[in-house]
Amino acid sequence: MEKVSRRGFLKRLALVTDSERRTQAHTLVCVFLRGGADTLNMFIPYADDNYYSVRPTLSIARPGSAGRKAALRLNDHYALHPTMSALLPAFKEGELLVVQGVGSDNTSGSHFEAQDQLEHGESFGKKLGGGWLGRHLYSRSGGMTPLSAVAIGTSIPEALRGAPSASVLKSIDEIKLTLPKGNPQAVANALSMLYSSDVDLLGNAGKVTLDLLHRIEKLKSHSQKPVAGANYPDTEFGAALREVARLIKADVGLEVACVDHGGWDTHFFQGAADGLQASNIKELSDGLGSLYTDIHANLDRVTIVVMTEFGRRIYENSSMGTDHGRGFALFAIGKRVKGGQVIGGLPQLKEAPIEFLGPSGLTVAIDYRSVLSEVVRSLLGNKDIASVFPGFTPQPISLFKTTA
Amino acid sequence: MRLSRRKVLQLTALLGGGTVLSGCDGAISEASRRLGLTIPDRLNPPNGKEIDPNFHLLSRAGYGPWPGDLERVKTMGASAWLDEQLNPEKIDDGLCELRARRFETIYLSPGDCYEFKNNVLRDDLTRYTLLRAIYSKRQLLEVMVAFWTDHLNINLEKGDCIYLKAGDDRWVVRAHALGNFKELIKSSCLSPAMLVYLDGKENRRARPTDVPNENYARELLELHTLGVDGGYTQEDVYEAARCLTGWKLHQKGEFAKGSVYFDSASHDDGEKVVLGKTIARGGGQNDVDRLIDIVTNHPSTARYIATKLVRYFVSDDPPSALVGTVADKFRGTRGDIRLVIRTILTSEQFQQHKGEKFKRPFRYMVSALRGIGADTHAKSGLVEYLSRMGHGPFQYPTPDGYPEEMMPWLGTLLWRWNFALALAGNDLPSVSVSSEQLASALLPDSKSDLDTDLLIRHFVGRKATEAEIQALKSFKKGNSDLLGLVLACPAFQRF
Numbered sequence: 018m019e020k021v022s023r024r025g026f027l028k029r030l031a032l033v034t035d036s037e038r039r040t041q042a043h044t045l046v047c048v049f050l051r052g053g054a055d056t057l058n059m060f061i062p063y064a065d066d067n068y069y070s071v072r073p074t075l076s077i078a079r080p081g082s083a084g085r086k087a088a089l090r091l092n093d094h095y096a097l098h099p100t101m102s103a104l105l106p107a108f109k110e111g112e113l114l115v116v117q118g119v120g121s122d123n124t125s126g127s128h129f130e131a132q133d134q135l136e137h138g139e140s141f142g143k144k145l146g147g148g149w150l151g152r153h154l155y156s157r158s159g160g161m162t163p164l165s166a167v168a169i170g171t172s173i174p175e176a177l178r179g180a181p182s183a184s185v186l187k188s189i190d191e192i193k194l195t196l197p198k199g200n201p202q203a204v205a206n207a208l209s210m211l212y213s214s215d216v217d218l219l220g221n222a223g224k225v226t227l228d229l230l231h232r233i234e235k236l237k238s239h240s241q242k243p244v245a246g247a248n249y250p251d252t253e254f255g256a257a258l259r260e261v262a263r264l265i266k267a268d269v270g271l272e273v274a275c276v277d278h279g280g281w282d283t284h285f286f287q288g289a290a291d292g293l294q295a296s297n298i299k300e301l302s303d304g305l306g307s308l309y310t311d312i313h314a315n316l317d318r319v320t321i322v323v324m325t326e327f328g329r330r331i332y333e334n335s336s337m338g339t340d341h342g343r344g345f346a347l348f349a350i351g352k353r354v355k356g357g358q359v360i361g362g363l364p365q366l367k368e369a370p371i372e373f374l375g376p377s378g379l380t381v382a383i384d385y386r387s388v389l390s391e392v393v394r395s396l397l398g399n400k401d402i403a404s405v406f407p408g409f410t411p412q413p414i415s416l417f418k419t420t421a
Numbered sequence: 422m423r424l425s426r427r428k429v430l431q432l433t434a435l436l437g438g439g440t441v442l443s444g445c446d447g448a449i450s451e452a453s454r455r456l457g458l459t460i461p462d463r464l465n466p467p468n469g470k471e472i473d474p475n476f477h478l479l480s481r482a483g484y485g486p487w488p489g490d491l492e493r494v495k496t497m498g499a500s501a502w503l504d505e506q507l508n509p510e511k512i513d514d515g516l517c518e519l520r521a522r523r524f525e526t527i528y529l530s531p532g533d534c535y536e537f538k539n540n541v542l543r544d545d546l547t548r549y550t551l552l553r554a555i556y557s558k559r560q561l562l563e564v565m566v567a568f569w570t571d572h573l574n575i576n577l578e579k580g581d582c583i584y585l586k587a588g589d590d591r592w593v594v595r596a597h598a599l600g601n602f603k604e605l606i607k608s609s610c611l612s613p614a615m616l617v618y619l620d621g622k623e624n625r626r627a628r629p630t631d632v633p634n635e636n637y638a639r640e641l642l643e644l645h646t647l648g649v650d651g652g653y654t655q656e657d658v659y660e661a662a663r664c665l666t667g668w669k670l671h672q673k674g675e676f677a678k679g680s681v682y683f684d685s686a687s688h689d690d691g692e693k694v695v696l697g698k699t700i701a702r703g704g705g706q707n708d709v710d711r712l713i714d715i716v717t718n719h720p721s722t723a724r725y726i727a728t729k730l731v732r733y734f735v736s737d738d739p740p741s742a743l744v745g746t747v748a749d750k751f752r753g754t755r756g757d758i759r760l761v762i763r764t765i766l767t768s769e770q771f772q773q774h775k776g777e778k779f780k781r782p783f784r785y786m787v788s789a790l791r792g793i794g795a796d797t798h799a800k801s802g803l804v805e806y807l808s809r810m811g812h813g814p815f816q817y818p819t820p821d822g823y824p825e826e827m828m829p830w831l832g833t834l835l836w837r838w839n840f841a842l843a844l845a846g847n848d849l850p851s852v853s854v855s856s857e858q859l860a861s862a863l864l865p866d867s868k869s870d871l872d873t874d875l876l877i878r879h880f881v882g883r884k885a886t887e888a889e890i891q892a893l894k895s896f897k898k899g900n901s902d903l904l905g906l907v908l909a910c911p912a913f914q915r916f
Contacts, residue, residue: 051819126655127643129821171811172829185832187809195839197846199902203895207906208838210892215911219779222831223911230835279818284636285620335631336623341639 042165043318043353043396044265046274046308047150047176049136050301050325052282053128055339056346057328057379058289059298060115060359061088061096065366071332075289075339086290095359099290100299103306107350112309112316114354114416117361118382120327120344128282128341131326135385136175138406147179149386149405150273153393154180156404163229167264168275169257176275182225188260192233205230232269241266247311250303254278258304262311265319272397278304281325284338309350317421320351320396322388328379331366342378347388352421353396360414387411395419446798449519450853453796458516458556460794460855461489464862466878472775475499476882480916481734481778482506482766483560485788488862491882503766506561507759509599517556520798524549527587531613531679534584542583543815544801546590550814551799551807554787565598565762566590567783568733570815571822573609573645575618577815581670585614585679586815602726602756603717606645610637610713613670613679619820625687626666633689638662640820646716648725657696661716663689664700664708723751727761734765736774737826743770776881776915779827782810785837788916789844789908792880795854802850810836838909845905856904870899876907 062068063079077098080090088096091108095115107113122141123131134141138149147155154166154177161182168174168185177183186192194201205227212223241263249255257276264271280297287294305321312319328345350356361382390411393399402411467473475494479486482503494502505512524545526537534542554563573594577583589612597605609615616622619637626633638661642653667688671677683706692702696719700711716722727748731739743765750764751757765771780788786807790797797803807813810833817823824830843849845856860871863879873893877885889910896903907913 124655125643125649126639126658127649128819129643130649168832171809171832172824173832178828183832191809192835194835194842196842196902197848199842199846199900204842204902204906207892207896208909211889211906211910214886214888214892217911218827218831219911219914222834226832226834226838282636282819284634285623332632334634335625335627336620336634338620338623338634340632340635 042270042272043320043398044271044274044315045150045392045397046261046276046319046321048276048278048301048305048321048323049132049174049176050281050323051128051132051277051279052325053131053327053329053341054281054325054345055283055287055294055329056325057331057363058287058294059098059101060091060117060346060348061098062094062363062366063088063096064094065363067366068331073333074337075287075333077290091359098295098298098302100295101302103302104309104350107306107309108357111357112352112354113348113350114356115346115348115359116383116388116414116416117346117359117363118344118380119324119347119361119385119388120379120381120383121385122381123327124343126327126341128326133175135324135326137178138386138389138409140409143408145407148174148176149389149393150176150275151179151183152405153397153399154183154273156401157397157399162232162270163225164232164264164269164271166273166275167261167271169260170275170277174275174277177273182221184225184229186229186260188256189233189236189263192230194230236267236269243307243311244313247307248303249307249311250300252300252304254300255304255307258308259311262308265312265315283329284334284340285336287333287338305350317352320349320353320392320417322349322392323347324385330378344379344381347385349416353417355416355418360416383414384409384412387414388416391416449523449798450796453516453519456516456519460858460862461492462862464488464879465492466863466875467491467882468878468884470884472882474772474775477772477775478502478766479560480788480882481564481771483564484554484784485791485916487791488794488859500767503561503763506559507599507763509559509562512558514558517553517558520556521549521552527591529587530676531585531588532674532676534587535678539583542587543577544804546577546587547804547814548799550590551783551787551804552797554783555790555795555797555799561762562595562598565758566594568730569594569598569605571817571825572729573605573615574817574820574822575614575815576818578818580617581679582614582618585612585617588612588679589614597758599759599762602722602751602758603713605758606641606717607710607713609645610641610665610709611668611681613681616668616670616681621665621668622670624662624666624668625684626663626689627687633659633662633666635659635662638665642716644821646725647719647721648728651719651721651725653696660693660695661712663691663693664695664704664712667706668709717756720748720752723748723756726756727751730761730765732825734762735768735771736777737779740770743768776883776912778916779830780914780916781823781825781830782807782812782833782837783814784916785914786840789841789913790852793844793854793856793904793908794859795844795852797849797852800851803852805850806836806840834914837914838905841908841913842902842905845901845903845908847901856901860899870897871904872898873903873907876904877910877912880907881912 061077069076078085078087080088080096086099090096121134123134136148137145139145163182163184166180166183173183173185209227212220249259261274283294324347325345329339329342334340386406386409390402393405395417467476478499479490526542526545527549557563575582575586577586593608593612620634621637624634635658639658643649647653667684669684671680693700695715698715727744728739731744747764751761754760847854863875873890874885
């Protein structure tokens with residue numbers, strides 16, 4: 018990105034009309050769990066005794082355990098957290114894939130550094146311009162509309178930094194120009210002139226916003242209700258996924274949707290089958306399960322990827338929580354994923370004795386960019402991995418099928 | 422104008438006594454107006470091609486001019502104005518107090534706050550913050566309060582923070598906003614709200630096998646003092662966490678609830694080494710003082726704070742020469758915030774970056790309300806705009822605080838436009854504006870009407886460009902949409 022001239026960049030910002038936009042593009046729904054999610058308690062390695070010995074109060078009971086809320090069996094080694102029943106069908110259908118030991122080379126233990134690094138697609142300490150999705154959207158062929166890349170929420174995530182266009186919205190319905198009186202068209206025209214004469218990124222943001230207004234106006238006419246059985250949680254996260262489903266079903270050319278889910282920094286009183294993290298996991302799982310049901314007809318061209326900045330320590334701390342670790346389990350849902358399996362293992366759980374004091378966590382066996390490279394190449398159809406992850410050589414894992 | 426307390430009381434008595442202080446919006450507005458919070462009869466907006474230097478000062482060292490502020494700075498001189506702002510305790514702020522003091526939960530002890538419902542506590546603190554930003558004459562203090570509020574971010578929605586943040590705002594942020602950095606960090610470190618927000622109250626080591634909770638210690642080094650590239654190690658985080666074991670909050674008791682105590686049985690009293698400096702065993706509750714001394718005196722801290730302040734006041738791309746000067750000042754004065762800010766605001770570089778920064782939603786809203794001379798009591802309808810733009814006060818979830826740079830906020834334009842058009846049309850909930858009064862102050866005679874150039878001069882501090890005039894030429898002079906569009910234009914998004 019740093020090689021691109023300013024003029025070249027601004028030229029790229031030109032938006033395309035409906036007839037020029039890419040049709041039937043694959044849609045990537047990127048869910049980021051903010052705060053460093055303890056995925057060890059989402060995909061439970063119940064066959065490892067060490068898991069139970071280092072987590073005396075936080076571990077989840079083995080599948081079939083009597084008297085307690087037990088984990089939901091996936092295979093001979095892994096089980097889901099008891100609140101994740103909504104994702105069980107996807108796994109059974111071979112449409113949910115879990116990859117263990119994913120992470121970055123970031124050893125800072127900082128949420129913000131690690132999040133930025135993952136979203137930028139960088140190596141530790143090597144700053145790149147823009148986010149990985151921004152570089153993908155910039156380097157892939159074809160034009161963009163304001164609905165090509167959408168963040169649900171109130172701010173544009175780092176991953177989309179540098180995208181030729183990115184919109185942020187909470188709900189499709191609230192995208193409108195509201196005037197107490199007067200002529201909205203005249204006001205929109207004036208805004209268009211004011212912002213097109215602004216040479217900076219702000220000028221482009223104005224242009225994108227006006228184009229978004231125009232497109233949403235057309236979209237609102239056909240309402241998209243969730244299909245039967247898709248009962249999104251009545252939370253901000255649930256609402257965000259519902260909007261993503263509306264955009265997918267309306268076929269507006271959505272390529273990337275970013276959704277955040279927060280509250281995973283469970284240093285204190287994390288809980289096990291119930292409690293703080295359990296309610297967070299339930300909301301995540303119920304939300305994703307609803308989205309899975311709602312867009313199942315489109316699932317051959319949609320993939321949901323869920324990641325976090327780092328996993329947490331294997332052992333619990335003195336306040337019944339877990340501190341910052343390293344590797345985490347990334348998971349993906351869709352008809353294109355080689356689902357129904359958990360790739361990679363947790364070797365350090367087998368090594369005794371476990372180092373208790375000071376920083377430690379799950380080993381990073383797979384660089385997160387190896388996973389994302391396959392997302393970019395196989396799903397999003399962009400072969401220019403060198404532009405998206407400059408200086409990085411992905412390790413082949415083969416996570417996706419060529420056709421659904 | 423200096424208002425004596427007696428005069429305020431006389432006036433409030435005249436307007437119906439107790440009802441004023443107990444919360445009658447109309448009476449407070451009327452009292453404010455009579456006491457001088459109005460648009461002056463005559464305004465002389467800048468007329469240059471570049472943004473006026475005094476306008477720039479008011480925009481960065483405050484939330485932009487209230488009508489008449491610019492004329493005042495011009496008369497007294499920028500340097501005298503800055504001196505005044507750097508000594509906020511000497512500025513009479515009676516008019517702001519009249520609006521902001523009515524929120525009783527702001528002034529209570531944490532124990533008493535537990536008696537109130539969450540939405541009352543949230544509304545009080547939010548409205549208090551917004552009203553202070555809009556109406557306080559201690560504008561530099563207010564922008565520094567905003568700076569430290571982000572720097573030492575606490576989200577109201579975590580744990581008991583909602584009961585404790587008002588105390589943190591008062592005794593940590595406001596008490597030290599223009600004071601000494603070390604004192605600020607020390608008071609933040611043992612602030613009940615911070616002990617809850619970053620789990621410090623759970624950080625204990627009663628037995629050797631107990632693992633300390635590193636949450637606060639990490640953010641202390643990474644976000645509050647040295648910065649992430651400041652040269653500390655994971656071992657330093659762990660050692661700092663050990664120093665901080667044993668600080669707890671009273672969970673019960675009418676008066677004690679929410680207050681801090683040291684439990685020596687939960688403290689790790691062994692020797693610690695932080696950033697190469699040894700803290701001898703047996704330090705007990707003094708470990709925290711030693712730790713704060715070490716981290717606040719570290720050279721990386723001076724550099725990190727200087728960079729952040731220069732970014733805040735000067736440019737998103739902080740000029741390195743200025744950062745160096747400011748860091749030296751920080752070290753030389755042992756963290757005297759007042760002198761550090763004076764160095765920044767009187768630097769050459771300060772005037773070289775006019776109109777380049779992008780207003781975050783809070784600043785955008787406050788500067789518009791100030792520029793237009795609005796009368797508001799900042800009720801939920803107004804706060805809703807901030808929430809929708811992702812900038813609700815005390816709502817940022819993670820300890821790094823709201824971002825300062827432009828990019829994450831670029832998606833908020835539609836909400837800014839809708840806010841601007843509603844404000845100009847006098848259609849915002851709980852806000853009243855008189856554009857007629859503004860017009861009569863800006864116009865030399867009553868025959869003409871407000872045109873694009875005059876509005877841009879007033880709100881942006883320079884003459885309108887040809888492109889701005891062209892874009893708005895189809896709107897009739899004096900039209901409220903024209904005023905709204907000036908507040909919606911790219912130039913007013915910047916400062």
